[in-house]
Each structure stands twice: as C-alpha cells, then as structure tokens.
Amino acid sequence: MSSAARLLDPYRAHSSLLHRLDARVKLALAVGFIFTTALIPPGGWPAFILLLTITTSGVLLSRLGLGYVLKRSLLALPFILSAVPLLFTSTGEAWISFPVPGTTAVISQAGVVRVTSIALKSWLSVQAAVLLAATTPIQDLLIALRSYHLPRLLAVTIALMWRYLFVMTDEALRLLRARTARSTRVPGQRAGGRLVWRARITGGMAGSLLLRSFERSEAIYHAMVSRGYDGEIRALPSAPLSATAIFATIASAFVLGGILMLGLLTGG
Amino acid sequence: MVKLNNSTSATPVIQIQDLRFSYPDGQPALQGITFSAMPGEKIALVGPNGAGKSTLILHLNGILSGEGLLEICGRQLDHKNLSQVRARVGLVFQSPDDQLFSPTVFEDVAYGPIYQGLSPAEVQSRVEAALAAVHMEPYIHRNSHHLSIGEKKRIAIATVLSMEPEILVLDEPSAGLDPRARRQLIELLQELPQTMIIATHDLALVRDILPRTLLLDQGRVVADGPTGVILSNSALVAEHGLA
Amino acid sequence: MLLSPTPMHIPDGFLSVLVSIVLWIAAIGVITLAVRKLNQSLAEKDIPLMGVVAAAIFAGQMLNFTVVGGTSGHLLGAALATMLLGPWAAVIVMTTVVATQALIFQDGGLLALGGNIFNMAVIGVFVSYSVSQILRRFLGEDLKGILIRGFAAAWSSIFVASLAAALELALSGTSPANIAVPAMAGIHALIGLGEGAITLGALSFIYATRRDLLKIGPTHPTTSKGVILGGLGIAALLAILSPLASAYPDGLEWVAEQNGFLEAAQDSAYTIIPDYIFPGISNEAVATIAAGIAGVLIVAAISLVVARSQRQADPKV
Numbered sequence: 001m002s003s004a005a006r007l008l009d010p011y012r013a014h015s016s017l018l019h020r021l022d023a024r025v026k027l028a029l030a031v032g033f034i035f036t037t038a039l040i041p042p043g044g045w046p047a048f049i050l051l052l053t054i055t056t057s058g059v060l061l062s063r064l065g066l067g068y069v070l071k072r073s074l075l076a077l078p079f080i081l082s083a084v085p086l087l088f089t090s091t092g093e094a095w096i097s098f099p100v101p102g103t104t105a106v107i108s109q110a111g112v113v114r115v116t117s118i119a120l121k122s123w124l125s126v127q128a129a130v131l132l133a134a135t136t137p138i139q140d141l142l143i144a145l146r147s148y149h150l151p152r153l154l155a156v157t158i159a160l161m162w163r164y165l166f167v168m169t170d171e172a173l174r175l176l177r178a179r180t181a182r183s184t185r186v187p188g189q190r191a192g193g194r195l196v197w198r199a200r201i202t203g204g205m206a207g208s209l210l211l212r213s214f215e216r217s218e219a220i221y222h223a224m225v226s227r228g229y230d231g232e233i234r235a236l237p238s239a240p241l242s243a244t245a246i247f248a249t250i251a252s253a254f255v256l257g258g259i260l261m262l263g264l265l266t267g268g
Numbered sequence: 269m270v271k272l273n274n275s276t277s278a279t280p281v282i283q284i285q286d287l288r289f290s291y292p293d294g295q296p297a298l299q300g301i302t303f304s305a306m307p308g309e310k311i312a313l314v315g316p317n318g319a320g321k322s323t324l325i326l327h328l329n330g331i332l333s334g335e336g337l338l339e340i341c342g343r344q345l346d347h348k349n350l351s352q353v354r355a356r357v358g359l360v361f362q363s364p365d366d367q368l369f370s371p372t373v374f375e376d377v378a379y380g381p382i383y384q385g386l387s388p389a390e391v392q393s394r395v396e397a398a399l400a401a402v403h404m405e406p407y408i409h410r411n412s413h414h415l416s417i418g419e420k421k422r423i424a425i426a427t428v429l430s431m432e433p434e435i436l437v438l439d440e441p442s443a444g445l446d447p448r449a450r451r452q453l454i455e456l457l458q459e460l461p462q463t464m465i466i467a468t469h470d471l472a473l474v475r476d477i478l479p480r481t482l483l484l485d486q487g488r489v490v491a492d493g494p495t496g497v498i499l500s501n502s503a504l505v506a507e508h509g510l511a
Numbered sequence: 512m513l514l515s516p517t518p519m520h521i522p523d524g525f526l527s528v529l530v531s532i533v534l535w536i537a538a539i540g541v542i543t544l545a546v547r548k549l550n551q552s553l554a555e556k557d558i559p560l561m562g563v564v565a566a567a568i569f570a571g572q573m574l575n576f577t578v579v580g581g582t583s584g585h586l587l588g589a590a591l592a593t594m595l596l597g598p599w600a601a602v603i604v605m606t607t608v609v610a611t612q613a614l615i616f617q618d619g620g621l622l623a624l625g626g627n628i629f630n631m632a633v634i635g636v637f638v639s640y641s642v643s644q645i646l647r648r649f650l651g652e653d654l655k656g657i658l659i660r661g662f663a664a665a666w667s668s669i670f671v672a673s674l675a676a677a678l679e680l681a682l683s684g685t686s687p688a689n690i691a692v693p694a695m696a697g698i699h700a701l702i703g704l705g706e707g708a709i710t711l712g713a714l715s716f717i718y719a720t721r722r723d724l725l726k727i728g729p730t731h732p733t734t735s736k737g738v739i740l741g742g743l744g745i746a747a748l749l750a751i752l753s754p755l756a757s758a759y760p761d762g763l764e765w766v767a768e769q770n771g772f773l774e775a776a777q778d779s780a781y782t783i784i785p786d787y788i789f790p791g792i793s794n795e796a797v798a799t800i801a802a803g804i805a806g807v808l809i810v811a812a813i814s815l816v817v818a819r820s821q822r823q824a825d826p827k828v
Contacts, residue, residue, distance in 0.1 A: 010615060034622050038528045046802035053806035057813045075617055076522035082680060083525065085690045118685060122524030122620075129523075129617045138615065151546045153558070157607045160562025161569065165611075168563075168570035174366040176574065181329055182367075182380045184355035184431055189385035191351065196708050197382065198576040199584060203712020204369040206571040206586055210595065211413070211717060212365075213567035214724055217560040224559065266798050371719030413720035 009166075010072065010133045018062035018131065022245045023140035024147055029252050030132040034125045036256040040263035042117035047263030048124070054255070055127040062135050069134070073126045083118045087111040138162050164216070168209060175205045280304040281341055281435055281463050282328070289323060289334030297323040298334055299487035305463055307434070312474040312495060313467040315484035316509035321439075321467040324484070328437050328465070329357040341434065355384065358428035358462070360438045364420035367427055368412040373404070376412060376423065380431035398430040399423075402456060418449025422456065429460075436462040442470045471499060471510065483508055519587075519676055519699075520612065520627055523620025527683035534679065535625030538606075541633045545602040553600070561600055565607040568592060572608075576709075584705035589635030589672075590643075590665035591713055595724060598640040598738040605632035626679055630672045634745055638671045639664040640735070641742030654718050657725060658711050665710035666703035667746065673699030674749040681756060688756035696753065 013019070018026070033054065040047045059069045092110030099105075132141075139159075146155050179201070185191040192198065282305040289298040297320050305311055313321050326332040328340070330350045338345055340353050361367060370376040374395055381394040399405045402422040407415070412423055421441060428436065441457070442450050450473075457464065458477050466478060474481060474495055481498045483491040485508045491498050498504060505511050526534075568588040575583040588608070592601035609631050612618035619627045643664040650656030677695035681688035717724055 010617075031621060034523055034620070035528070038523065038531070038622055046798040049799065049802040049806050053809050056806075056810050060810070060813050060817050063817070072617060076524075076620070079522050079525060082686045082691065085687050086685070089687045118524050120524075122522050125523030125620055125622070126617050129614070129621055133615050133617065141614065151542070153546050153549060153553075154542070154603060154606065154610075156558060157562045157565060157603055158611060160559055161565040161607050161611065164563050164566040165569055168566040169573060171366070172570040172573045174361065174363065175369060177326075177331060178361050178366040179369075179379075180331060181354065181359040181361075182427065182431065183351060183383050184380065185351040186355055186384050187352065191383055191385050192577070193382045193385070195576075195578065199705055199708030200712035200715070201369065201379065202574050202576040202584070202586070203709040203714070204371065204716040205574050205712075206567075206588075206591070206709060207713035207716030207720075208365070208369045209567040209571050209574075210564065210591065210713065211721055211724075213563040214560065214595075214721070217563045218556065220559045220563060221556045262798070262802075369716065371715045411719045 014063040016063040018135040023144035025245045027144045030128045033128045043113045044263035058131045072130045076126045283339040285337035287336040310464045310478045312478040312481045319484040320487040329354045357435045358433035362439045364424040367424045377426045394430045398426040402426045437465045520619035521623045525685045530683045531622045534629045538625045538628040545599040548599045565604045586709045589668045590639040593639040601636045634672045635668040637742035639668040641739045642667045661710045661714045662707040666707040669703035669706045674753045692757040
C-alpha cells in the first residue's frame with residue numbers, strides 16, 4: 001500500500017550517458033535548452049525540429065524509453081486552452097472562417113502559427129525537464145543547485161520535504177481511502193451531503209496532515225541532531241567537472257546558439 | 269469444510285470465487301481466493317505479512333477490484349452499485365488517525381449518515397446509537413485527537429457503525445493497544461452482532477472470539493476451518509509464519 | 512495523477528522571456544529577503560518544521576472533494592501556511608512546494624518557475640497575511656474570528672494570484688487581456704470559495720486539537736508591517752490593472768507587441784546576413800526540410816550507437 005506514493009517519483013535508475021553526466025551540467029543544459037526554446041520566434045519550424053531532435057536523442061541516450069517521456073510530457077498540454085483565443089485575435093491573413101451567432105469567427109494563419117508554436121515550445125520544454133528529473137536523483141540536484149548559490153535554508157527545506165513527502169502523501173491517500181469507505185449511498189436518498197460540508201471535511205483532513213507534520217518535526221529535529229546534523233547539505237565532495245562534462249557544456253552551448261540563430265532567421 | 273452457522277437464511281453475505289488481483293507494478297497479491305461467509309459468522313483472517321490480507325480486505329468494499337466472483341449480500345460489485353454496497357460493509361482501518369478528521373467525535377461519527385443524505389434527526393440518532401454500541405457516549409463532543417489509542421479505535425468503529433452495515437471488517441484492531449485496552453476491545457467485538465472479518469496477528473484474540481479461521485499465504489487460501497483445528501496444527505502454524 | 516490543484520501552474524512556452532526574467536528577479540528578491548529574515552529569527556529546531564509542513568501541504572494538495580460531476584476542488588495552501596508559520600516562513604514553504612512541483616514533477620515550467628513562485632508563494636502569502644492581519648483588528652481571537660479571517664485570506668490569495676497570472680499571460684502576448692483577465696478572475700473567484708471552505712475545515716480541526724499552533728509560529732510575535740503593505744500594494748495594483756486591461760486591451764496589447772517587437776527586432780538584424788553566409792536558409796520550406804532530414808539522420812545514428820553499446824554491455828552480464 002505504501003508503494004503507491006512512490007510511483008510519483010519520476011527518477012528512473014539506469015546506467016546511461018545522461019545518468020552519468022554531472023548534475024550541474026545537466027541543470028545548466030536543461031535551463032539553457034528551455035531558454036533557447038523560449039527565444040525562438042513563432043514559426044521557427046526548422047529550429048523546432050532540431051530542438052526536437054535534441055530531446056529525442058536525449059531520450060534515447062537516457063534509456064528512459066520514448067513512451068515514458070511522452071506520457072509525462074503531455075502533462076502541460078491542457079494549458080494550451082489559454083492560448084486558443086490567439087487563433088482568432090491575431091492579425092493577419094484569414095485562413096478559416098465560420099459563422100458564429102452574431103458574427104463570423106475568423107482564424108488567421110498567423111494565429112495558427114502562434115498557437116502551434118506555443119504548444120511546441122511547451123512540449124519541448126517539458127521534455128527537457130522530464131529528462132533532467134528522470135536521470136538525476138534529487139540529492140544530486142540539490143547539490144547542483146547549492147553550487148549555483150541556492151540559499152542553504154531553501155536547500156535544507158527541500159531536502160526535508162522530500163524525505164517526508166512520501167510518508168505524508170501516503171497518509172493523504174489513506175485518509176482519502178478511509179473517507180471513500182464511509183461515502184456510501186442508500187437507495188432512495190440523495191447522497192453526498194452539501195458541497196460546503198464536503199469542502200470542510202476535506203479541510204479537516206488537510207488540518208490532520210498539518211497537525212501531524214508539526215508533531216513530527218520535533219522528533220525529526222532530535223533524530224537529526226543526534227546524527228550530527230549541523231544545517232548543511234553534504235555529500236562526498238563534488239569532483240571537479242571532468243573534461244567530458246566541460247566539453248559537453250561548451251559544445252551544447254554552440255549547438256543551442258546555432259539553433260537559436262536558425263530560429264531567428266527563419267521564424268517571425 | 270465445516271462452517272459454523274447460526275443464521276436463519278441460507279444465502280451467504282460474502283461470496284468469493286477465484287479472486288485474483290495484481291498491483292499496477294505487476295506484483296501479484298491475490299492468486300485465486302475462494303471462500304464464503306454466512307450472516308453472523310465471525311472469521312479470522314491470518315497469515316504472514318504480504319500474504320494478501322489487507323489486499324483482500326480492500327476488495328470487500330470495492331476500493332480495489334480484481335478478477336473473479338465477488339458478491340456482497342448477493343450482489344456483484346460494479347462501479348454503478350459500489351457506493352450502495354459499501355453501505356453494507358463497514359471497513360475499520362488499522363490506524364484510527366486515518367478515520368478521524370473532524371473537530372469533534374460527533375462530526376466524525378456523523379460523516380457516514382450525513383453523506384447518505386439522512387435528516388438531522390436521523391443523523392443524531394445514528395450517532396448516539398453508534399457511540400452507545402462502543403460505550404463512548406460521554407465523548408460525543410470531545411475532540412478525538414486527545415484520546416488514547418484504545419479510545420480512538422472505539423470511536424473509529426463507531427464511525428463505521430453509524431452507517432448500520434451488515435458486515436464489519438477490521439484490519440489489525442488490537443495492534444498497539446495495552447493489555448487493558450485490548451481486553452476492552454475484545455469484549456466490545458464480542459458484543460457486536462454483525463458478520464465480522466478480522467485480519468490480525470493476535471492469535472489470542474482469534475482463539476478468544478473468532479470460531480472460524482481463514483489462513484492466507486502468498487495470495488492463496490491455505491486453510492479454512494474451525495479455529496481450534498487450524499491453530500493447533502503446529503506444522504501449519506510454523507510453515508505459514510503465524511508464530 | 513495530476514498533482515496541480517489549480518490552473519495556476521504556468522508551463523513553459525506561455526510566458527515571454529522578458530516577463531519570465533522580470534518575475535524571476537522579483538521572486539529571487541523576495542526569497543532572499545525571507546531567507547535573511549528567517550536566518551535572524553528562526554530557531555534551529557524550526558528548520559525541520561518548514562520542511563515537514565511543506566510535505567504536508569504538498570500532500571494536502573492531493574486531497575479533493577467533488578464539486579459537480581467529474582470536477583473536484585483542491586487546496587493550494589498559501590493562506591494556511593501563512594496562518595500557521597507567519598509570512599516569511601510561508602514564503603519559503605510555498606516556494607519549496609512550487610519549485611519541487613516544477614523541477615521533479617513538471618507541474619509548471621522551469622523558466623516560468625519564477626512567475627509561478629511569485630504568484631503562489633509571494634502574492635499568495637503576502638495577500639493572505641495582509642487580509643488576515645487587517646481583519647484581526649475588527650475580529651476577536653475566538654474561533655469565529657479565526658475562521659472569518661482564514662476564509663477571507665484564502666479566497667483573496669487565490670483570486671489576486673490569478674489576476675497576476677492573467678496579466679502575465681496577457682503581457683506575454685499569449686492570451687488577450689480582455690479574455691484572460693475575466694476568465695481567470697471568474698474561474699478563480701469560484702475556486703477561491705473552495706480554498707476558503709477547505710481552509711475553514713482545516714482551521715476548525717486545528718483549533719479544536721492544537722489551538723496553540725494558530726498563535727505561535729516562528730515569526731508570529733511581531734506583526735510584519737512591511738508584508739502587510741506589500742500585500743495590500745500588490746492587491747491594489749492588480750485590482751486596478753485588471754479591469755483596465757480587460758476594458759482597454761489595446762494598452763496591454765501594445766506592451767505585448769513591444770515584447771514581440773523585441774524578438775522581431777533581433778530577427779530583422781539577422782536578415783541581412785543569411786543570403787551571403789547561409790544561402791537557401793531564407794527559404795523557409797527548404798530549411799524546414801533540411802532540418803527534418805538532419806534530425807532523422809541524427810536520431811537514427813544515436814539509436815544505432817545506443818543499441819550497439821547495449822549489445823556490447825549485455826554479454827558481460
């Protein structure tokens with residue numbers, strides 16, 4: 001039963017090129033990739049194709065499997081609804097028009113280009129983020145972030161949250177399960193209670209979780225102190241970046257820069 | 269198989285045939301469970317950890333669903349009648365904190381009847397009856413968080429009794445209780461008239477109040493019969509990690 | 512399992528680079544301030560507290576209740592965190608939750624993370640604190656007072672944060688202001704009611720079990736006037752901008768176009784170069800096909816390399 005929550009963890013252990021790559025480099029590459037993608041103007045199709053090549057290559061090199069990455073990368077898609085109005089409001093050559101009560105709706109070519117570009121950029125960015133998260137254990141990510149000057153307080157809080165995340169999500173699932181077991185129907189009656197009541201019950205469950213966290217924290221602190229905790233996140237001292245890692249970073253910077261130029265030339 | 273039967277009707281309240289279930293990660297948990305329970309029977313579910321006791325319990329009120337026949341009160345569970353069947357099976361989980369999430373005992377015990385859409389008067393009477401059944405009436409306006417674990421377990425049972433189920437299923441009810449609280453719980457369970465299925469490691473409890481024992485191991489029913497017979501079979505007990 | 516409780520975790524691709532960077536700067540600024548304040552006032556033993564509360568809020572966001580048919584309501588938790596821990600610790604806790612959701616679970620983008628942190632961990636917390644503290648003057652410290660403050664703080668945190676998100680999308684040119692603002696505001700006015708109701712339930716539970724937690728917290732002893740002013744300021748600014756934006760979208764459109772002009776300007780600077788150095792690139796169709804062919808070849812090559820190295824590795828097992 002407790003393993004249900006662990007399925008949330010996206011990290012998949014393999015021994016691939018990407019897994020072995022230094023976390024600091026991976027973080028920089030992921031952010032660099034997303035940044036480059038963001039700078040490509042709408043309609044930069046050649047650039048988008050090359051960016052997709054990069055992510056697909058990444059998926060292959062990471063041995064994660066296209067299916068796995070594809071499933072996770074579609075998470076962001078529903079948000080595209082917020083950009084749909086652009087289809088109609090973008091100025092430019094009309095493409096499709098259809099009657100709508102009161103007026104005619106016109107979809108412009110520019111609108112289609114813009115919305116498709118947004119969707120593509122979003123999808124590409126999520127893939128990069130998935131590759132990073134799935135090939136890097138969180139401890140390594142935190143150390144990498146610390147080396148990029150993430151405040152100690154924040155790093156420690158993230159580490160502790162992670163440590164107790166699965167315990168608490170497990171408890172949340174058990175609370176939900178126990179509530180489901182008592183959410184029953186009798187023939188002839190409308191079940192469910194009032195909406196506000198249902199919300200308040202949910203609140204009580206949240207309150208229960210928060211309470212448990214408060215009560216745990218003192219015990220946690222004592223346990224940590226007795227194991228020599230002094231407030232810093234440590235691991236074995238980070239090796240200096242290997243030549244391969246540095247080469248990979250510089251080469252990637254050039255590749256991304258090239259794609260960005262291509263995008264600026266062919267898009268907009 | 270001998271079945272102790274003190275009911276007036278001949279239809280089983282629980283009928284399970286060849287129930288199979290695997291978890292999403294592929295781990296097989298139930299590999300062909302078959303048994304049935306008559307109204308009023310008190311049955312122990314024993315076996316080593318990982319035998320499938322908790323998994324089986326979660327099937328009894330439809331939280332999990334596997335392949336094979338599973339009928340409660342003569343009706344097969346499907347997604348349409350799930351919440352109606354659930355009203356008949358009261359599931360008491362191992363940790364009472366999972367079941368107590370309201371500011372007062374009254375509100376916790378009232379959850380079931382309120383969800384069912386009963387009138388305030390009916391809700392009130394259900395709550396009072398349930399608390400009376402577990403001998404916790406004075407606690408009605410208290411907050412459950414400050415109670416001892418024994419008291420919490422009894423309130424947890426009350427939260428389920430208020431739905432007036434025909435079958436009570438309990439997961440490790442005596443775990444974590446001191447001897448006095450345990451004794452009180454055992455006495456309470458003896459008083460309750462519902463059909464009862466109790467998953468437990470507490471063999472003394474089994475011998476005390478549960479005439480029939482179902483021994484599970486690796487997702488299969490290894491033995492099903494009178495408690496005295498099964499628990500005195502030392503080979504069986506040793507082989508399946510009961511003691 | 513979708514972990515996102517509200518349609519407020521903006522993915523990458525929807526905020527322009529300029530807007531993202533500005534929001535990152537703002538978020539980092541507030542976080543740095545929060546860290547400084549906490550390093551002064553926080554007892555060592557309260558540090559694990561923030562981590563575990565973050566875990567509880569993260570898990571709490573998974574709890575749901577059925578609204579209508581298939582839709583369900585969830586908790587964000589900024590108001591609750593603020594009422595239990597005080598504003599600065601709440602900023603850290605919510606930042607932790609939002610950042611982890613983005614980094615590990617891809618709930619919200621990485622470039623957009625600055626904006627998401629600013630909306631949920633800064634605006635959400637500051638507005639909750641302001642509303643709660645201002646109402647404190649008029650209400651007692653009894654249960655009813657706490658519940659009213661909690662509901663108002665929770666609703667406001669959601670509503671104002673959504674206004675910010677809508678304006679950010681509009682400024683980025685992703686969503687026209689006269690649609691985005693009313694839509695986000697309308698939806699979140701309702702979602703805020705859910706947040707308020709859940710917060711009520713949580714506060715009732717905590718009040719009944721550990722009343723002491725609601726008054727004591729790492730930074731509760733002194734009221735932070737700065738945060739109150741900040742929260743009020745943000746809320747006021749957004750309250751003024753939002754109707755303006757919806758009524759006069761041209762103003763915002765103009766800004767969005769400046770955004771687009773920035774990118775188009777870079778574009779035009781390079782149009783001089785290509786014909787001499789990259790013949791054929793200016794013909795977009797050719798470039799697209801060429802990129803496609805190159806892409807397929809590269810992926811095929813990598814597949815071969817990976818397959819080969821896998822075959823080489825296997826015999827050793």
